[in-house]
Amino acid sequence: MRVWPLFSRRRHDQALDEEIEAHLAMATRDRIERGEDAHAAAAATRREFGNRTLIQETTREMWGWGSLEALVKDTRYALRQLRKAPGFTLAAVLVLALGVGANTAVFSIIDAVLLRPLPYADSDRLLWIGEVIKGNTADEVTLAPDFLNWREQNHVFTAMGAFNVLTRTLTGVAEPVQIRTVKASSALLPLLKVQPLLGRNFSQDEDQRGHDHVAILSYSLWQQSFGGSNAVIGRDIRLDDQVFVVIGIMPREFHFPTPESIELLTPLGKNEAAELKRSDGMTIVHDVIARLKPGVTLEQARAEMEVIQSHTAPPSFMSGAQITVRVLPLRNRLVGDVRTTLFVLLCAVGFLLLLACVNVANLLLSRAVSRQREMAIRSALGASRARLAKQLLVESLVLAALSCAGGLALAFWTRSILLSFVPKGIPGLEALPLDLRVLGFAVMSACVSALIFGLGPALTVAGAPIAHSLSSGGRSLIGGTRRQLWLNLLASAQLAIAIVLLTGGGLMLQTFWNLRYRNLGFRPDRLLAMRLQPSRARYPHGAKQTAFLDELLERVGNLPGVDGSAAGNLPPGDGHATNSFVIEGRPELPAGRGMIAGQFSVSASYFRLLDIPLLKGRALMESDTAATNPVVLINDALAHRYFHGENPIGQSLRTMPTDPWRTIVGVVQDVKNAGLATSPEPTIYFPYRQTGGLGDDEWILIRTPLNPIALESDLRKRVAQLDPQQPVGEMQTLEHRLNESASRPRLAAVLLECFAALGLVLATVGLYGVMSFLVRWRFSEIGIRLAIGAQPRDVVGMILIQGLKVIFAGIAVGICCALFSNRLIQSFLYGVSAVDPLTFSLTVGFLAFVGLVACYIPARQASKIDPMTTLRSE
Amino acid sequence: MPTAMAKPEGYKNRIDLLQGTLDMLILQTLRWGSQHGYGIGQTIRAGSGEVLQVETGSLYPALHRLEKQGWIKSEWRSSEHNQRAKYYQLTASGKKQLASKYSRWNQLSAAIAGLMSPGESEGQA
Numbered sequence: 001m002r003v004w005p006l007f008s009r010r011r012h013d014q015a016l017d018e019e020i021e022a023h024l025a026m027a028t029r030d031r032i033e034r035g036e037d038a039h040a041a042a043a044a045t046r047r048e049f050g051n052r053t054l055i056q057e058t059t060r061e062m063w064g065w066g067s068l069e070a071l072v073k074d075t076r077y078a079l080r081q082l083r084k085a086p087g088f089t090l091a092a093v094l095v096l097a098l099g100v101g102a103n104t105a106v107f108s109i110i111d112a113v114l115l116r117p118l119p120y121a122d123s124d125r126l127l128w129i130g131e132v133i134k135g136n137t138a139d140e141v142t143l144a145p146d147f148l149n150w151r152e153q154n155h156v157f158t159a160m161g162a163f164n165v166l167t168r169t170l171t172g173v174a175e176p177v178q179i180r181t182v183k184a185s186s187a188l189l190p191l192l193k194v195q196p197l198l199g200r201n202f203s204q205d206e207d208q209r210g211h212d213h214v215a216i217l218s219y220s221l222w223q224q225s226f227g228g229s230n231a232v233i234g235r236d237i238r239l240d241d242q243v244f245v246v247i248g249i250m251p252r253e254f255h256f257p258t259p260e261s262i263e264l265l266t267p268l269g270k271n272e273a274a275e276l277k278r279s280d281g282m283t284i285v286h287d288v289i290a291r292l293k294p295g296v297t298l299e300q301a302r303a304e305m306e307v308i309q310s311h312t313a314p315p316s317f318m319s320g321a322q323i324t325v326r327v328l329p330l331r332n333r334l335v336g337d338v339r340t341t342l343f344v345l346l347c348a349v350g351f352l353l354l355l356a357c358v359n360v361a362n363l364l365l366s367r368a369v370s371r372q373r374e375m376a377i378r379s380a381l382g383a384s385r386a387r388l389a390k391q392l393l394v395e396s397l398v399l400a401a402l403s404c405a406g407g408l409a410l411a412f413w414t415r416s417i418l419l420s421f422v423p424k425g426i427p428g429l430e431a432l433p434l435d436l437r438v439l440g441f442a443v444m445s446a447c448v449s450a451l452i453f454g455l456g457p458a459l460t461v462a463g464a465p466i467a468h469s470l471s472s473g474g475r476s477l478i479g480g481t482r483r484q485l486w487l488n489l490l491a492s493a494q495l496a497i498a499i500v501l502l503t504g505g506g507l508m509l510q511t512f513w514n515l516r517y518r519n520l521g522f523r524p525d526r527l528l529a530m531r532l533q534p535s536r537a538r539y540p541h542g543a544k545q546t547a548f549l550d551e552l553l554e555r556v557g558n559l560p561g562v563d564g565s566a567a568g569n570l571p572p573g574d575g576h577a578t579n580s581f582v583i584e585g586r587p588e589l590p591a592g593r594g595m596i597a598g599q600f601s602v603s604a605s606y607f608r609l610l611d612i613p614l615l616k617g618r619a620l621m622e623s624d625t626a627a628t629n630p631v632v633l634i635n636d637a638l639a640h641r642y643f644h645g646e647n648p649i650g651q652s653l654r655t656m657p658t659d660p661w662r663t664i665v666g667v668v669q670d671v672k673n674a675g676l677a678t679s680p681e682p683t684i685y686f687p688y689r690q691t692g693g694l695g696d697d698e699w700i701l702i703r704t705p706l707n708p709i710a711l712e713s714d715l716r717k718r719v720a721q722l723d724p725q726q727p728v729g730e731m732q733t734l735e736h737r738l739n740e741s742a743s744r745p746r747l748a749a750v751l752l753e754c755f756a757a758l759g760l761v762l763a764t765v766g767l768y769g770v771m772s773f774l775v776r777w778r779f780s781e782i783g784i785r786l787a788i789g790a791q792p793r794d795v796v797g798m799i800l801i802q803g804l805k806v807i808f809a810g811i812a813v814g815i816c817c818a819l820f821s822n823r824l825i826q827s828f829l830y831g832v833s834a835v836d837p838l839t840f841s842l843t844v845g846f847l848a849f850v851g852l853v854a855c856y857i858p859a860r861q862a863s864k865i866d867p868m869t870t871l872r873s874e
Numbered sequence: 875m876p877t878a879m880a881k882p883e884g885y886k887n888r889i890d891l892l893q894g895t896l897d898m899l900i901l902q903t904l905r906w907g908s909q910h911g912y913g914i915g916q917t918i919r920a921g922s923g924e925v926l927q928v929e930t931g932s933l934y935p936a937l938h939r940l941e942k943q944g945w946i947k948s949e950w951r952s953s954e955h956n957q958r959a960k961y962y963q964l965t966a967s968g969k970k971q972l973a974s975k976y977s978r979w980n981q982l983s984a985a986i987a988g989l990m991s992p993g994e995s996e997g998q999a
Binding site: 015016018019020022023025026027029030048049050051054055058059061062063 | 910911912913916929930931934935938939942953955957958959960
């Protein structure tokens with residue numbers, strides 16, 4: 001519609017007025033000319049002309065602005081009506097704003113994580129490729145020669161690059177630091193369409209081992225450790241005591257396609273010729289990224305990769321392994337199963353919004369009853385039913401608009417809270433801007449809800465026999481049984497939705513609890529972990545490193561406020577890391593079928609400090625040194641899996657043929673070393689004094705009665721006193737680490753809990769509203785019953801039975817829906833079944849109780865009716 | 875789209891019934907020169923021998939609709955009695971419209987005539 005007529009509206013109105021004036025004047029003149037009296041002529045003309053206002057109105061409609069004008073009028077009228085009922089308006093807007101707000105908040109996360117493109121040009125053409133090697137366990141790594149093969153043989157990718165993530169120590173700067181770095185193919189940055197801010201990318205030659213001593217710094221590392229000076233290009237730096245030349249700086253906004261942030265890049269540095277021989281010395285790459293050629297689809301790429309892989313046999317030393325290739329859009333790889341979490345949350349908030357709608361529909365219906373007279377009068381004055389229904393819909397839309405605004409405000413407020421629950425390291429989640437898409441989503445959900453809750457009342461009005469309600473004095477109710485059915489349906493629906501939300505929330509809560517607190521195998525409170533990797537150059541494995549660790553543990557343990565110190569691995573790890581071993585006296589199994597276990601070097605104090613109980617045999621002792629008989633501890637899982645009830649104590653094992661046999665002296669309880677959600681893996685603990693030092697991912701741990709974080713600077717000082725050149729990595733409390741590890745179920749649990757609680761409140765209020773409305777409706781009937789001798793007890797019983805029917809129907813439907821919907825979250829659940837009878841019976845019992853109370857209160861009120869008053873007022 | 879405003883049902887029906895024919899009559903009237911609304915009504919009434927009474931409630935909406943469709947245009951002029959009035963005038967597309975409406979109306983009236991006097995048509999067959 002053109003906009004200009006709105007502005008010239010008044011002029012048009014005047015012109016029409018004038019036109020009609022002219023008509024009347026000319027008609028009157030004609031009459032006077034025919035000899036009529038002037039006064040009588042004017043009157044006759046007006047009579048002949050007809051209803052001037054109506055004619056003007058009909059004519060105006062021809063201009064085509066009628067609908068807009070009516071809309072403005074309806075909106076004004078609706079606002080006036082809503083102002084007149086502030087209680088109703090506040091309740092409806094609050095309930096809806098909650099629903100819309102929750103939906104918008106969850107959608108804003110979805111928008112950031114799933115809908116916004118990755119920060120690379122044409123990022124939808126980027127794929128992640130990896131091998132799944134199924135032997136003893138399933139590993140997701142890629143054999144380097146296979147990667148080289150793919151790169152050589154494929155016809156579907158413009159480029160392919162691989163990278164490995166590793167922690168390295170940067171020295172030769174003010175303070176030695178441990179940083180996360182990658183070794184990346186020279187093809188990787190061009191493939192991501194990213195250019196260094198300063199300097200250059202790696203050249204192809206530098207991909208080869210021996211030529212790979214060049215480095216590109218991240219913007220933040222450049223700023224922090226090199227003061228952002230341009231002179232750093234060409235400068236030497238030391239990584240793990242090897243010299244690298246800085247050749248480039250990445251742009252500030254660049255984020256390497258890994259969950260964590262990467263501070264430094266060096267070339268992949270493989271000996272490609274040797275790798276392609278596929279001998280024992282072959283290595284792995286963690287991730288492969290490729291860019292699709294234009295016009296090639298994901299399916300074509302998958303097919304091509306399968307063909308290439310089918311010509312490749314697993315290497316001889318992994319003969320038992322099955323290797324398959326996974327090809328995924330890069331985004332899916334980075335976002336991982338957060339997608340499912342978000343989907344579940346969206347379902348939950350969707351239900352919540354539905355519940356809010358049902359509540360508001362309920363409110364509107366009760367309001368429609370009190371407005372029956374108004375509607376009847378307007379109808380008698382000539383408003384068509386369609387017009388009245390439209391008016392009610394506009395009212396709903398105005399409500400929706402108000403709650404949309406409220407919901408947006410709510411979403412804006414809760415954003416930061418939501419963000420703190422989201423697992424770290426998902427690209428795009430640094431901020432949650434409320435962009436147009438989120439705005440659109442909020443508006444859309446508000447409009448859809450307006451339609452859902454507004455349609456019911458509008459339809460009832462449209463179909464109601466209006467004269468009837470006028471003639472009966474507006475007291476009896478229109479569309480009686482039909483509307484009663486509606487209300488019963490609403491109440492049942494609320495219960496059903498509440499059951500779905502509450503059971504889902506209950507299951508997630510138990511999952512979180514199980515993960516976070518049950519069967520950890522150690523006591524996590526007041527433990528502080530410090531990542532410290534003894535410098536490989538100055539403390540090589542052996543006596544030197546052992547002596548350094550002995551000294552370090554002693555000094556750290558003597559700090560005031562420290563109860564004890566230990567060195568070892570830090571549960572819960574984030575994945576399995578196992579190696580093979582053999583037991584003395586047993587036949588050696590073929591490679592790939594052998595026995596495997598996680599293997600850690602620990603201090604003797606480790607088990608005492610972490611409170612890991614000894615189940616059998618003896619603990620490690622300070623006296624187990626390089627000079628004494630080599631010993632190990634194993635965990636219960638290893639004893640079960642590989643000794644089958646035999647006594648492992650006194651038997652021997654070794655990890656490599658060059659190693660000495662080590663005697664098993666004790667069995668300790670299982671610890672979740674491979675992530676919270678996995679069952680314990682077989683584990684071997686070696687005293688570090690006998691292995692000569694710590695492994696790659698091992699930590700120094702202390703327990704303290706103080707706030708662990710307060711000790712951080714003291715700890716750093718102690719290390720610096722011992723050796724100022726020794727870098728100290730990050731520190732974290734075990735509590736924090738556990739929360740991080742459980743952050744995904746925690747997000748889902750906390751949010752689902754919130755939504756379930758909101759849902760419960762809404763369902764209770766809604767149920768009470770419906771029941772009390774139904775009862776009020778029957779006041780006159782109840783009055784008659786009481787008048788002819790019914791006992792108040794009978795009345796209460798009658799109403800409770802009516803309520804019970806509604807409750808049972810709702811619960812039955814709710815259980816069915818919950819059984820189905822909880823299958824969605826099955827993959828998140830840990831230690832609890834998706835049909836957990838306890839959760840279900842508690843939820844159902846609780847809701848049935850709430851429902852009965854909601855019926856009982858209005859029933860009591862009804863039984864106290866004075867029959868005379870009710871009958872008289874009819 | 876005109877909305878269903880509050881108005882008696884019968885009134886609306888009359889517009890609908892007359893609409894096509896009334897449009898044609900208005901356009902036909904304006905063939906002889908520009909005319910104001912009152913004049914158009916009078917001309918149709920006089921031309922039909924007082925048979926066709928055009929309700930103002932149909933005439934003005936029709937005029938404004940025709941103007942919106944671009945079949946007629948209007949200007950303000952003074953009449954012979956020095957009365958300022960809005961004069962409507964046929965446009966080129968209005969002329970075309972008149973021709974097509976007239977031929978359609980001819981078809982329609984022939985068809986109705988055929989139905990209403992079946993004896994004649996049987997005789998012809």
